[in-house]
Amino acid sequence: MTPRIIVAVDLDYFYAQCEEIRKPQLKQVPLAVCVYSGRTEISGAVSTTNYLARKFGVKSGIPIANAKRILSGKGGVLLPVDQDYYNSVSDRIMEIVSTYSRKFEQVSVDEAFLDVTDRVAHDWSLARQLGEEIKKDIYDKEQLTCSVGIAPNKLLAKMAADFEKPNGLTIIKPEQISQFLDPQPVRNLIGVGPKIEEKLHKLGVKTIGQLGNFDAEILKEIFGTNLGLQLKNMAQGIDEDPVKRKPVSQLSRIVTLKSDANSFSFEQNLEPLAQSLSEKLVGLGLESKLVGIIAITTELKTKSRAKTLDAYTDTSEVILRTAAVLFSELFKAEEKGPELRRIGIRLGALRSKEDDSKKRSEVQGTLTSFLNS
């Protein structure tokens, strides 16, 4: 019944900071790590930037061309993403973080949660010390800063980590929840993006405090039962979601075509995606029963199709064959077929390979529950 103590660890401007570690001179200049789409020399988007670049408004998501224009004459540097390198740094850091509690959950390449309630014996002052220790440990071993949030649940811990960065540490004790949440704009709630924000504004709801007091029935009507309730709960700082290792449930790969097309060579464009997905499946010891396609039109609208397979697979052949069929059906559906800019493959209905019917051995069941106990 006593509140849990959850720690969120958020690695600061991760990709850009990784580049700064390799080349410390980069710390002195505006830096943008970019995803080049290959369409033209500069087409693509910015993935992550350091804080010097952010001062000029160069932030994630903006077109590379814009970033280049803004930073020209300012000594700015643009680098292409090196995912393998970031992954290796991430793996080592997550290994470090996970030593602080058996209740560990990695949310993304640069974020993780720990439930340290037992470890600090419900003591918030000890939790702060532990947070400092984690930050120092990561910095000593990897020369990388992170922001830490400590709170009674994952939602608040993440918002606390976001509250002061880079290199911050913020604590929200149970009795501080409303003073922390109430004045903030609804947009700061995890899960509230531009669309939901817009709808809330139309209801006259601007702050999290206002959302927390808003009639739940009206929220349910507008956002649906589930999401409506979720919004109300979040605004009151309620989140029971446990810190738990979550199995991967889907995998996807997407690429940008060299030029927009009504039809394209499935072989040539889809093969590398299918190959990569198959390798990933095998690497994780997983197999998939659902293959889907993702198509992004010239107008940046998303279309998707999916097919549940007769049997589980982890081979690039089956993935490729299924995806090709789905694309050919997508094109057939319309007279001319949609004009596509980007295409992708998605795998769903995943399961662990050593997890089929009869052989879900107690060994694995107990091992998993043990890890999260």
Place this chain on the structure above:
DNA sequence: CCCTCGATCAC
């Protein structure tokens, strides 16, 4: 209840 699709979010 299950499947499929589109939307939304956050990375």
Place this chain on the structure above:
DNA sequence: CCTCATATCGAGGG
């Protein structure tokens, strides 16, 4: 000019 990847939700159809 506008990347890539993942989880979740709701609607609609069976």
